[in-house]
Amino acid sequence: MDHSSRPSLLVVDDDEGFVEAATALAQLRNFESCGAHSLDAARIATQRRRFDLILVDLCLPDGSGFDLVEEIGESRGPVAVVTGNASIATAARAVRLPVSDYLVKPLERSRFDALLEQAQSVWSAQYSAGDEVSGCGDFVGDSPAMRAVYRQIRRVAPTHANVLLVGESGTGKELAARAIHDLSGRSGPFVAVNCGAVAPELLASHLFGHERGSFTGAVRQHRGYFEQAQGGTILLDEITEMPPALQAHLLRVLETRSVIRVGGDSEHALDVRVVAATNRRAEEAMAAGQLREDLFFRLGEFVLQLPPLRLRGGDVALIGEAMLQQFNQRYGADKRYAPDAWSGVVDYAWPGNVRELRNAVHRAFILSDGNLVRLAPLRNAASAGADVAGCLVFPVGSRLDRMQREMLLRTLQHYAGDKARAAEALGISVKTIYNHLARYGDDADA
Missing domain, CATH: 1.10.10.60 (Homeodomain-like)
Structure with missing residues (x-):
């Protein structure tokens, strides 16, 4: 039996002092904790049981902590990596792996407490209601890829960790952000901001607010999106579209948990959960100067990758059915899919993801004769003549x-x-x- 009467922690690090301190702190939080000082010792420990949290150093005497992550995935417990030498390369690799968090030594007590709190919440939910996860927020789909997303959302939602959502356009990043907010227990509002849809010269005012007379046209005081989200969650979508100078300002807001309005000099304390989203690879954005490395580390306390539709198997038909019912309700119709409705799109890769699927269903709905709907044949680029x-x-x-x-x-x-x-x-x-x-x-x- 993997679970005992309390949650479990495995600390993998060749620094005996770090292992001793981390396990002792965990025991104070009623964790059953143990240490491993090498990759081989960690393998043995994870073969024997599943842990509710695994904290693994990247530099071990007999290999890299990433080796352990690649071997066990999430099968033996959620893994957070820790390193004393943070770099873009290791952060980028962490994003591509099933890593729940990327931490830098010296490890802040508050960050470690948040990790333990998250693991304890998940353990409590699983111990009382099993480990089955079906559905989350407004998502539609039951594929293995999405079930993994649902598990991660449920794990991170009750914590205070900032979340960075990464995925192609149309994969549901705003749905994920709303689900995180809804499951967080926060009483404040959910506020979504598209950083690419606001003129750069106005974005600071929109986000942080401004004082009366701070610039031409500022005829009254304005509370920005951060203050409007007080007690709740703010989604910063298209974060790589934010100008670098403003990213530095945002970093200060995240570090101080307070905001200074444009044209003002007093700080206003914030209690806001921050979720950011991008459809660009984080390492590419940092290399291109579109995302500050220090901001990435601050926003990416928990990185969640949203899978593209082409990796979600049977979810395509489930989503398509839900969309058809939405259009039926909108237009007061009673249409249904023909038996061969999906024959022309069986192998289509849906590069536009759920948004492209919605457009295809909407078009088929409008053009359908009678009550039977058929999707028009679609071809992938490689076979499109x-x-x-x-x-x-x-x-x-x-x-x-x-x-x-x-x-x-x-x-x-x-x-x-x-x-x-x-x-x-x-x-x-x-x-x-x-x-x-x-x-x-x-x-x-x-």
């Missing part, structure tokens, strides 16, 4: 606005929803892309 070269063909006399719309949407699809890369390819700003998408409405949501 002339489309492999990324070409679009328009007949002479086509409306310019329609050509512009198709070019923008297809370019976004080509770059898997990455608006920054699409904007660069088209020679326009990210703000311009958002303006066009807002005009196109739901059917062009990409």
Whole structure:
């Protein structure tokens, strides 16, 4: 039997003093804790039982802590890695692995307490109601990839850890943020901010507020999104679109848990859970100067990867059914899928993810004759004939606005929803892309 009458901790580190201190602190929190001073000793310990938390150093006498993570995944317990030499390379590797947290020595007592609190909450829930996780928030799907996401959301939600959501455009990062908030027990509101949809010169005022007269047009005092989210959760979507100078300001807010309004000089204390999201690889964004390394470490106390739709198997049909019912309700209809409705999209990779699926279902709904809905056949880029070269063909006399719309949407699809890369390819700003998408409405949501 893996579980005892109290939660368990394994500390893997060749520093005996660190192991002794960590296990002692855990025992004060009613944890059953033990240590391992090498990779081999950790392997033996994890073969014997499952732990509720594994804290592993990256530098061990007989290998790297990452080796242990790759071998056991989450099968023997959630793993948090700790290192005395943080780097972009190790942080990037941690993002790609099933690591619940990335910690830097000397380990802050508050961070360690938060880890233990999180593990204890999960243990309590599992011990009383089993380890089965089905559904979370407004997500639809029961694939292994999503069940893993649901488990991570439930584990991190009751803690105070900042969360960084990483995933392609359309994978449900805002749904994940809302689920984290709803399960957190926080009484304040959920406030979502798209950092790429606000003009850079106005973003500071929107986020942190401003005092009356602080700039032309500031005719009254304004509480920013952080203060509006007091007691609740703020989602900073498209975090890599935030200007570097403003990222430095954000870092200070996260460190001090207080905000100074633009044009003001007094600090306003904050009690706000911060969730950030990006559709870019964190290591690429840091290398390109779009995300400060120190901000990544602060935001990424818990990194959650959202899987693309192509890795979710049967979830596609489940989501499609839910979308069809939504359109039935919206239009007062009673349509259903034809028996061969999905035959033309069986092997399609859905580069636009759930948003592209929604557009496909909506289009099929509108074009369907009678009450039977069939999705139009879709082809992946590698098998799309002339489309492999990324070409679009328009007949002479086509409306310019329609050509512009198709070019923008297809370019976004080509770059898997990455608006920054699409904007660069088209020679326009990210703000311009958002303006066009807002005009196109739901059917062009990409």
